[in-house]
Amino acid sequence: MPPAPLSRSGKSRRTADSPISYYVQKALSTPGLISFAAGLVDEGSLPVDEVGAAVAAIVSDPAAGRAALQYGSTQGLPALREQVLNLVCDADGVRPSDVNLTAADVCITTGSQQLLYLLGEVLFDPGDIVITEAPSYFVFHSLLQSHGAKVLTVPMDADGMKADAMEALLERLRRSGELSRVKVIYTVDYFQNPTGLTLANDRRPRLVELARRFSTDHRIIILEDAAYRELRYSGADLPSVKRFDPTNEFVVYTSTFSKPCAPGLKTGYALMPPDLMEPVLHLKGSHDFGSANLAQHVASRLMASGVYARHAEELRTVYRKKRDVMLASLDAEFGDFPAARWTVPTGGFYVWLTLDGIDTGPSGPLVPAALETGVMYVPGEFGHVPDETGRVPNNECRLCFGVATEEQIAEGIRRLRKACAAIGEGKRAKAKVGV
Numbered sequence: 001m002p003p004a005p006l007s008r009s010g011k012s013r014r015t016a017d018s019p020i021s022y023y024v025q026k027a028l029s030t031p032g033l034i035s036f037a038a039g040l041v042d043e044g045s046l047p048v049d050e051v052g053a054a055v056a057a058i059v060s061d062p063a064a065g066r067a068a069l070q071y072g073s074t075q076g077l078p079a080l081r082e083q084v085l086n087l088v089c090d091a092d093g094v095r096p097s098d099v100n101l102t103a104a105d106v107c108i109t110t111g112s113q114q115l116l117y118l119l120g121e122v123l124f125d126p127g128d129i130v131i132t133e134a135p136s137y138f139v140f141h142s143l144l145q146s147h148g149a150k151v152l153t154v155p156m157d158a159d160g161m162k163a164d165a166m167e168a169l170l171e172r173l174r175r176s177g178e179l180s181r182v183k184v185i186y187t188v189d190y191f192q193n194p195t196g197l198t199l200a201n202d203r204r205p206r207l208v209e210l211a212r213r214f215s216t217d218h219r220i221i222i223l224e225d226a227a228y229r230e231l232r233y234s235g236a237d238l239p240s241v242k243r244f245d246p247t248n249e250f251v252v253y254t255s256t257f258s259k260p261c262a263p264g265l266k267t268g269y270a271l272m273p274p275d276l277m278e279p280v281l282h283l284k285g286s287h288d289f290g291s292a293n294l295a296q297h298v299a300s301r302l303m304a305s306g307v308y309a310r311h312a313e314e315l316r317t318v319y320r321k322k323r324d325v326m327l328a329s330l331d332a333e334f335g336d337f338p339a340a341r342w343t344v345p346t347g348g349f350y351v352w353l354t355l356d357g358i359d360t361g362p363s364g365p366l367v368p369a370a371l372e373t374g375v376m377y378v379p380g381e382f383g384h385v386p387d388e389t390g391r392v393p394n395n396e397c398r399l400c401f402g403v404a405t406e407e408q409i410a411e412g413i414r415r416l417r418k419a420c421a422a423i424g425e426g427k428r429a430k431a432k433v434g435v
């Protein structure tokens with residue numbers, strides 16, 4: 001007799017596998033394929049020796065070893081909380097007290113992804129509204145789907161999320177009586193995943209002003225995902241959105257050791273208002289009662305010894321070169337192709353390529369043609385949510401330059417150009433309904 005069917009929760013039924021799992025899997029299982037798909041980090045520059053030395057130092061001292069191998073606290077290692085607080089405040093040119101923050105406002109999480117999830121658990125009931133950039137980090141969209149949240153989007157230009165469009169949307173929601181469902185404004189404001197775009201300086205305080213102004217019924221929280229902030233290759237560092245929240249009321253700032261150090265540490269952190277910290281910690285207590293303590297001790301040592309800062313600097317050199325190779329290759333291969341345009345990121349891992357007239361979507365012709373020539377990208381569709389008519393733009397590609405070597409990047413862009421030629425690049429893309 002077949003087993004009786006499972007009775008899954010609504011949340012589980014709303015949760016699907018990430019659309020890019022297929023692409024990651026395909027890249028791993030196809031020899032010779034150049035992948036611009038997965039947002040993984042450069043393999044060769046992972047800090048193997050540095051982490052090895054930090055672990056050795058910890059376990060060679062019995063007291064330190066025992067402390068690191070024991071359970072930690074739900075909120076995270078106090079020394080590390082102090083260190084990341086100073087890291088963020090130094091980058092913003094303020095003292096923690098200027099922005100009403102102490103280490104009690106910092107939580108260490110199992111990657112920044114855990115914070116995104118936990119915050120959703122704390123804030124969203126099905127039907128609540130989250131406003132994101134269009135396009136946005138697609139794993140965050142999947143998570144919102146699990147929570148049953150509704151995603152509304154604001155377009156971007158070269159300066160990131162358009163503040164005027166945000167204001168117009170909030171105003172529209174106020175008029176339609178839906179403002180009470182708006183819980184969060186989500187922005188990946190440094191070198192965004194997936195577009196590589198950065199929120200301009202003048203839009204940062206504006207975002208806080210809008211959250212404050214429209215928080216009439218309840219507080220609208222800005223979730224600032226600064227995962228790529230430390231990987232900046234040109235231009236000045238911009239103050240965080242959090243910097244413009246001097247009372248620590250409106251902005252949750254989250255970032256991670258994954259990108260500027262090592263994703264295997266799976267250690268992230270968040271700065272947040274005290275009345276959010278409490279429920280987040282209650283939920284985190286149920287999840288794991290604290291992120292891996294050894295990883296936190298390692299991260300703390302790397303920061304204290306200066307290794308972390310030096311390593312992040314080395315990574316900036318590695319990725320700056322990769323970015324430059326990708327941009328130069330795009331110029332060389334797509335410069336004569338009027339339908340192609342792309343972003344010029346000043347940091348992070350991603351270039352966003354738009355190919356007018358070519359269907360880049362998962363069921364369009366470019367994905368198989370690219371695979372045929374030996375290159376893979378993430379269809380831009382995955383970063384969008386369908387509009388009221390069910391449409392999503394289907395002429396964009398996310399190209400990650402993090403993993404491939406410089407030679408592979410140049411070759412991969414040549415292959416992509418070949419794939420465009422193979423499908424007849426002038427063909428009009430059919431508007432696609434739904435995803």
Ligand SMILES: Cc1ncc(COP(=O)(O)O)c(C=O)c1O
Pocket residue numbers: 039110111112113114137188193225227255256257258263266267268
């Ligand atoms: C924008 C963004 N936020 C958060 C994360 C999560 O990273 P982690 O959980 O490793 O800190 C990622 C990972 O790719 C990301 O791209």
